[in-house]
Amino acid sequence: MNKPQYDYDVIIIGAGPSGALAASRLVQQGIRVLMVEKQHFPRFSIGESLLPQSMVYLEQANLLEAVEAAADRLGFQYKDGAAFYASGQESTFEFSKKFSQGPEYTYQVKRADFDHLLATEAERMGAEVIYGSQVTAIQFSPTPVLTLCDEEGQSRTVTAQFVLDASGFARVLPRLLDLDLPSDFPVRGAVFTHVIDNISDPSYDRNKILIETHPQDPDVWYWLIPFSDGTASVGCVAQPDFLQKFETEQNLDSSHELLKICLKQTQRFSQLLSNAEFPNKTQRITGYSANVKKLYGDHFALLGNAGEFLDPIFSSGVTIAFKSAKLASDCLVKQFNFEPVCWETEFAEPLSSGVTTFKAFVNSWYDGQLQDILQFKQAPDNIREMICSILAGYVWDDNNPFNQAPHRRLNVIGELCAS
Structure with missing residues (x-):
């Protein structure tokens, strides 16, 4: 299987969820893997609310047992649904009442600890990990030759038969290979932090x-x-002019004060977080949505956010990252076993099918249509169960009609809500 003229069979850029899951699956098949991570773990990352579909991919990679064992120690919060509050009303979706088969729960995790746990497990299984080093150049001659630069400015080259870009928002290969495309979503920004919530409301x-x-x-x-x-x-997620308005009117000079002002605009949050403490740095990102010209090419593929990132509204990021890692690792196992592989039909198309469903729901949310649907208490139970499956991440379930024609289905239900 292995060809000695290459330093590694696969080099993975980034040791986050998609990189760690891909590495875990590959090394268990005897494939030599190097993960190159720019930062040192644990490190802060956003995207803490997992979806139940993610549990399937963790189990398939033999990572679920480690997550379950560490949940209490690391403060992972059991998650069994989602609640949406608008105009004084709350609509709740219980994952136990979803249409699709599969796990009915997941966790809400501090990504610093979660990502570190997965990367450590991948290393325990046999993957090599280099922290504090980044990929600064790549050449194909014809297989990948990567230039790595460490924190002391020292460079070296490593070779591989294939490269997986799991670099997230850093989007290493899209930058180096000129693959970036503008997103078709409006530019939005997010301002966020971790708080000591001190929530005492028994109804929460x-x-x-x-x-x-x-x-x-x-x-x-x-x-x-x-x-x-x-x-x-x-x-808080908003278009830039919403956030800039407060900065101008209130003469704010920090993201910390901006978030507090934004939270004061709420109803339910203001009540729940009335005694919250804000001991941590508040962070802000703008223009996070992204797209690419292609998800794969000769000797490389893009995983998770390195490919396409939609929007955080449905917490789809880690689920899409895991799905991409699962599909890519399956293709690579076949490839290294000299079996025929079609990256278009076995990676790009199936990955994109679920992303298309998420995208339809994101568009419907910002159009206001889905917000009305989620609050529509008279919707038939089977419709709410189908939508609940999407909220749980089961966007690759071919039995759910909302995965077959999401735009049309949402329009039909939207008209029903408006009538």
Whole structure:
């Protein structure tokens, strides 16, 4: 299987969720893997609310047992659904009442610990990991030759038969290979932090992510993702002019004060977080949505956010990352076993089919249509169950009609809600 003229069979750029899951699957098949990670773990990352579909991929990679064993120690919060608050009403979706087969729960995780755990497990299984080093150049002659640069400025080259880009928002290969395309979503920004929430309201369910829509501007929304240690991830997503308005009117000079002002615009969040403490740095990102010309090429493929990132509204990032890692690793195992592989039909097309469903739901959310659907209590149970499956990440379930024609289905239900 292995050809000695290459330093590694596969080099993975980035040791986040998609990189670690791909590495774990590959090394268990005897494939030599190097993960190159720019940062040192643990390190902060956003995207803490997992979806139940993710549990399937963790189990297939033999990573689920480690996650379950560490959940209490690392403050992972059991998650069994999602709640949406708007105009004084809350609509709750229980994952146990979904249409698709599969796990009915997952976790809300601090990504610093979660990502570190997965990378450590991949290393324990046999993957090599280099932290504090980044890929600064790549050449194909014809197989990949990567230039790595460490924190002291020392460079060296390594060779591989294949490269997986799991670099997330750093998008290493799209930058180096000129693969970037502008997203067709409007530019939005997010401001967020971790708080000591001090929530005492007995009606609040910590087992669910809570999403609240701005009372006057439905394009603006807030997330509250609790952890089991009494802390929570809190954030606001809006177009830049919404955030800039407060900065100008209030003469704000920090993201910390901006987030507090944004939270004061809410109804439910203001009440729940009235005693919250803000001991951590508040962060801000803008223009995070991205697309690419292609998801794969000769001797490389893009995983997770390195390929396409939609929007954080449905917490789809890690699920898409895991799915891409699963599909890519399956293709590589076949390839290294000299079996025929079609990256278009076995990687790009199946990955894109689920992304298309998520994209339809994101567009419908910002159009306001899906927000009305989620609050429509008279919707037939089977419709709510099908939508619940999407919220749980089961966008690759061919039996769910919403995965076959998501735009049309959402329009039909939207018209029903409006009638």
